[in-house]
Amino acid sequence: MPTPCQACESTGSATKTLSARGIRLTELRRDVLQQLHHAKHPIGAYQLFDMLNSKGKASAPPAVYRVLDFLVEQGLAHKLRSISAYTACCMGPHSHQAAFLICRNCSDVEEIKGPSLSALAKGGFQVEDLMLEATGLCGACQ
Amino acid sequence: MPTPCQACESTGSATKTLSARGIRLTELRRDVLQQLHHAKHPIGAYQLFDMLNSKGKASAPPAVYRVLDFLVEQGLAHKLRSISAYTACCMGPHSHQAAFLICRNCSDVEEIKGPSLSALAKGGFQVEDLMLEATGLCGACQ
DNA sequence: GCCCCCAAGGTTATAATATAACTTTAATAG
DNA sequence: CTATTAAAGTTATATTATAACCTTGGGGGC
Secondary structure (H helix, E strand, O other): OOOOOHHHHHHHHHHHHHHHOOOOOOHHHHHHHHHHHHOOOOEOHHHHHHHHHOOOOOOOHHHHHHHHHHHHHOOOEEEEOOOOEEEEOOOOOOOOOEEEEEEOOOOOEEEEEOOOHHHHOHHHOEEEEEEEEEEEEOHHHO | OOOOOHHHHHHHHHHHHHHHOOOOOOHHHHHHHHHHHHOOOOEOHHHHHHHHHOOOOOOOHHHHHHHHHHHHHOOOEEEEOOOOEEEEOOOOOOOOOEEEEEEOOOOOEEEEEOOOHHHHOHHHOEEEEEEEEEEEEOHHHO
16 A cells, blocks of 8 residues: 655645634645645745746745745744755644754754743743754764 | 953953863854954844955855854853854853743843753653753743 | 725835856965 | 964854744634
8 A cells, every 4th residue: 555645644634723713734835735735844935836836836035934934933834944945834723832962964854842931931931932943963974 | 441342252262261271262163253253133144245245254164164153162152043143142151051031022141051961861762962042031021 | 794904915116135147366385 | 583373353154043024724703
């Protein structure tokens, strides 16, 4: 029997998640999400734009940025500011604090569970968004 | 008696730190560092460029970026990727893991001590650089 | 079915951030 | 004083991101 495509399954479950929220996973959004899932590494917005555009699926950068912002907002993707790139969230649609280990050698990125928000809440600061990205060498590259 | 300027004292101590490392804190570097110290909030590279340029102290963006890279490398400043801005390190020249609490309302930024590297080292990833930035509301803005 | 609404996407232009590549200057060692 | 080399100047351009406005199309009320 054929191996199911993880990416396509993911977008399927994303559709469910979103429609439960009353939000549509349109064709463009699904395409972007699939590209992110299929990619081995995080992808830059313009790289993504080129990929979609060459298939006639995205018109211009703003379309891509809008979709990326949407996916990040919905918790389906993450933006890695260290490398200005985007990656699909590999941890399901429930909200969580993500952290990333970015290998500067092989560019591999591992998503891990980040620290709890409460740990940072001392001093009365109310954390709304947390970004934790570590750059270095992964086990394989050392 | 006159209040000593914290920023200028800081650049003084920076000079010592660097010359102990056999590295010069040139005029441009000192100017940039002082601007960062004097500023109440982190400053963008081009904003910094304008400030220096209007005093005839910086020629073009690359000069500013070079100095900023240098200061970050030496542990005298930090780059805040959430907001593409730079801030003087307020914790002395010894190396440390920094983390930042960035208020989205008043733009105030607090530098705190970050998590220890070893805490992230599980799984064999060798962390070389760590970025931890939290966005939210500071105590005063809630 | 038809129309209205409005969210999504298209389009054009441009802003903001950052760096490549090469030349000139100036500090320091020898 | 000169050779060496780090720093800064210079010009051009790459990369990332957004503003502002227009068009399309899906879905509900009628």
